[in-house]
Amino acid sequence: MRRRPARFSLLLVFFAAIPATALASSDGHGFGYDVWLILAAMILAAKIGGEVAVRLNQPAVLGELCVGIVLGNLYLLGLDTFDGAAQLVPIEFLAELGVILLLFEVGLESTLSEMRAVAPTSGLVAIVGVIAPMALGYGVSLWLLPDEPFSLHLFIGATLCATSVGITARVLKDLDAMARPETRVILGAAVIDDVLGLIVLAVVASIAQFGEMPGPLDLTRIIGLAAGFLLGALLLGAYFMPSVFRVASKLRTQDVLAAVAIGLCLLLAGVSGAAGLAPIVGAFAAGLILDEVHVRPFGRKSAHDLTEIIGPIVAVMAPIFFVRTGMMVKLGGIGTESLLLAVALTIVAIVGKLVAGLGVRGKTADKLTVGIGMVPRGEVGLIFANVGVGIKLGGKPLIGAGVYAAIVLMVMASTVVTPPWLAQRIRQVMRKQPDVA
């Protein structure tokens, strides 16, 4: 039995035979048949990687990331099958859909009142977790790039502030720690982080581009939109959802519960995107407000049953996001300067968020767990970096190729370092206080 998995790897050999040029084929569609092969390879490889990780006593998501790194760097061995695959629109889209559904499922496993209870703690953690990495990142940039302008230091600091909660959520889910107070604090802080990050980006981009703070009107608009969305989501939960689900429960079509739930999840994801927030914030909010109350009309279908229906969908889709994240780590062609900057940024990225964990008051939750849980940066950091590339100072992009590579490396390092570390810590905490979970 131990030697059987070799047959599995036969499948991978098969995929290696697809030439990268096939990627260009597209029989009148915006994509070719090879997208199905790449997707199949990513899904099957994710399960192999996840399995290896689980057997090494690690969360499955770590294996998915590593398998992604392997696939994304096969080009170094002359196999170009997966070169550029991560950038294909269908793959990018499905990955994003996967993490949206994951955060929706995570939201389903928490309730609004649980989140409200930890709100003050989450708020403090989020604020410290934005200020500390920004200040440290500014310092590192000033130290390593002394000749660069003030606005670049500011921008690099800003890329360090946003938490990417997907990885942390998966680790805590893999380890059955969804009901822990630490989990709630991290999730709440990540949502607030996202709103704060939005404001930081607006301020920093305005300073870099126009040399001044954004006007009070602009700031009000940004904050108003984000706050308006969060408030709107809560109101929706209280007044709108019960009727929608009462109606839906009367429908005679099959599987209406899954469709309505996912429809509402995508609706809030889109609205949250329209408000300038990450779509996963909306998906999480959708899960949060879908309480058992709303699903009760479906007879024996409770919110738990909804998780059971959504579960297999998430199990297939979410790994696509993590494998793709791994695939974007390019191991070849990084200069020494970028590497040095990357190492320094990674250190302050980690230290800055560990400091944020000190925002936990008293013994309500483990400070270190919360800190580690906030470490992963992700898409949001990369979006900031892309905005920086778009800002031109004297014809040159504010963030050049070297700094951009360093930021990408920081994002990747913070992402890969989290799963084993968080797993080790939360297991320790759960052994000490098994009753809390």
Place this chain on the structure above:
Amino acid sequence: MRRRPARFSLLLVFFAAIPATALASSDGHGFGYDVWLILAAMILAAKIGGEVAVRLNQPAVLGELCVGIVLGNLYLLGLDTFDGAAQLVPIEFLAELGVILLLFEVGLESTLSEMRAVAPTSGLVAIVGVIAPMALGYGVSLWLLPDEPFSLHLFIGATLCATSVGITARVLKDLDAMARPETRVILGAAVIDDVLGLIVLAVVASIAQFGEMPGPLDLTRIIGLAAGFLLGALLLGAYFMPSVFRVASKLRTQDVLAAVAIGLCLLLAGVSGAAGLAPIVGAFAAGLILDEVHVRPFGRKSAHDLTEIIGPIVAVMAPIFFVRTGMMVKLGGIGTESLLLAVALTIVAIVGKLVAGLGVRGKTADKLTVGIGMVPRGEVGLIFANVGVGIKLGGKPLIGAGVYAAIVLMVMASTVVTPPWLAQRIRQVMRKQPDVA
């Protein structure tokens, strides 16, 4: 309760407020946040349309198509939210994924031996179903477009030959008729149709472009690839699948069954695409060869349980395909000539496939049901039409705008006419022989 659905339509009003210009937004991705809104609208609208259809005693898929037609033509009322939405790559991709998963599920509900039993009947139905519509289409084209070249008549005939089995499969599934002999005959004939259609396209395109039949080498390659794929899929089923699933059943990661099953489905969909066949043929084959034997190692998980796991995924994804199909029907701006050609083509498209039903021998299956089930044309017909647009004769495309519009209308009409007709017929047959199902 009857008046409650009004609240549901509030959601639609909300979507109408998204300006089409928002479609252009894309924050550094290949798609913008609005894609989530459009998707949410399509999923929720699908369930509303499906519900109305079910209450009118029609298959849900008819409602999904109609709701799609409404969304796609809102621009006639000045609402441009969904204008161009069907052409967005993520929507097109997800729709294709939806119909792939649907055919996979349909395949799961049949077994290889059942299909083998009806193979001679399916073969005859498929052959008649290719020759009759081609001959009739050629005649119609010759009659209505007497001044056009021979190769156009041939091409128009060819667009009539391929069956699009998605609609039929959904109708039969909606009505719990998956175990009927008619269902097996139709599914088998549709697979063979696809291979025959491939050969027809190669021959017709070669004649139109070079004025002669393709060489024997080219024909052998095309047929060899398609036959090789089908044979390979069967061998895979017999020798490879059992080991893959035996290994997979030993994995400790969660939800591994759904992931491995969908991974293999996409693998065969891609391979079938690489062989020049429609990806849904591969997906169907994947479902067919996933027998209970292979899933048994998963303990209480049988093939039936696999259908239960895949069910909710298909219930959410497949309607995206049917709503999008409806959205592509544009009611505005079609000339009288195109309309006349469209009506004539639709009539011969229907008659040609009803004749195919006569290929059923004896009383093993209801001839009329099989004929109606073969009526829907679909993506394949449109792909043929697109190839025809790409062939230039004297600088002009072989298939001009007017003929193209007529073909699209024929595809749509054959698609929309099938669900109510097939539902009525199969119900009648099932009432007469309730023991067969």
